[in-house]
Amino acid sequence: MRRRKLLAGLAATAAGPLLGSGTAQADEALLGELLVTRLRDAMLGLGAAAAAPSSPEALVTDFTRALADFDACRYASLAVRLPRLIRAGHALSASGDDTEQHTLLAKSYLLATRMLVKMDEQQLGWMAADRARQLAQSAGDVLAVAESARQLAVLARKAGWHDQALSIALSAADHPDLRGTGRAGTAVRGLLVQSASYTLARRGDPDGMRELTDEAAAIATELGGATLLRDHGGGFSPLTVQLHRISAENHAGDPRAALDAARTISLKALPSVERRSRALGDIAVTYDRLGRRSDCVRTLLAAERCAPQETHARPATKALISSLLVTGPTSTELRGLAERSGLLA
Template identity: 35%
Template structure:
């Protein structure tokens, strides 16, 4: 079987699942050094079957993937041109617009980008954001409202870049930090809360889940009195902070404490949603009872309970889901596809991805979703035509 080759496969899938060696060791009931030796092929000449079975269970892959497959190599997915240009703009001196900045016009341009975001036109948003950021920097020097608009532009930039995996992570974190600085300069609690949510998301993308959960929870507690007085937009901001805290609570894997914490945060978000009333799209958050249920599905999946995630998804009202933006709908379809793949309902997973592609093609072209398509190609012994054609449209070789 080859301990070294098995170790390389374990290392690949551990990294693919976003686990550190310490995380994986904790889930295996072993030390980080034990994981280092296992991945280096130094634990034993022929790893015990019980060890491989437990590793496959934690990594959510069939046992045969560790035993028979050649060690996979991750494919590099370059950033789309407009997204790469947006990243470059973050590291260049801001050029002052040739004309004076008109705040109503800046608000309109930013609103257009936010609407394009909810429709999953990501490359179009990336194309317009550099000029908006430049104008917003000028406006921020002259007014508090300008600082709020600058924060919102950086918030959108961070959310967009987080869509693009490893290549977007570092610039996305930078944009989130700048959004928070601009919001704090303005002293606007809604902007501060919204920016704090992006900072928490950045921590999650850096695999610092516990820090993200604690940060979002603290931000919600500190801002709650002001946000509760801020009407729908304030309540939406508060509720979204609780939701990102729930996601952060799942980072250490399934345990009684992580389940309890994530459930508590979801409950707090649900209370805010009940107070707000029906689903609303204040500040383009899609926050409301339905979004809380969508996050419940995501949280259950992250806690390695794919069956419960699918059951929770079935309880969501299709009509309420259809009332949300395409970005939120498509993300939910992808999450459900992941849960279906993990429960060996691979035809369902393929159909859900096809539905997501029809709704929002750019959402399915993201690196993490491409990874799911790759996994289905490997897991399905004889991929049907629809899966092979989806892979081709995604630029993958069936």
């Protein structure tokens, strides 16, 4: 009896004001915490199971909608849909050894990993990426295995394990299984090479970064310029490689080169709202590093118009806004953005 009361109390705590009634009617500044909390509980098997899709086909439809929510930065909706998808995927996978269900659950965990990385939740990110890898290997899904390797490389890089991040990404890029998967496999290889180049940027090797970025660009050109793999990090094309250059040049210590790369990009041509928002965030960082404060604030406001939930919830963006508040004169626009991001009372 005491154990049941304790569990009931914990469940009530987990369903407190932050989580609301399940409709994700949360303040946008709290959406990151909302998403992380719900994903954590779904991954740990905690809490009451939400209403789940009634069939494998319905689960596929729900995954498509979750991916659309991510691409559109509709994080309030994603905070409901993605944890439910993980719970339902486990329930359906437990009922049989269905390869398709394992593949879909692996993709759900990959989407969760991308969200957790964005929210700077590395511990849960490791868990999600490793589960994705195991499920993809069980299903024999070569592309999902490679994408899980890319996510693990991202997490290793964030942990400061640069040699390990490089090894994971480049080993996966050179894996012979990718050669038999056509254009999609070639695009995954490009994404993996691009990931390795970013690790070199973080390690302070601009020449190595540019060499690998040029290799990724050559792969994208070889594929004909079309955007492939929209569900793998937002796609791969010459345009997305150029987008990658902005952040890579920034971290390699050359914000002027980053700004040059940004000037070649048409934001409208990027494949999703999420990619456009990320580009604007990288450009804002570039202006900040160049000391162009007003341009930085203007770009952050453009990012907010593009994707308000992303701008208000993402820790990296909120950190930049916080820095602007304490390093120079503030404006009505900056203070308003900070307030909407939960940084001012």
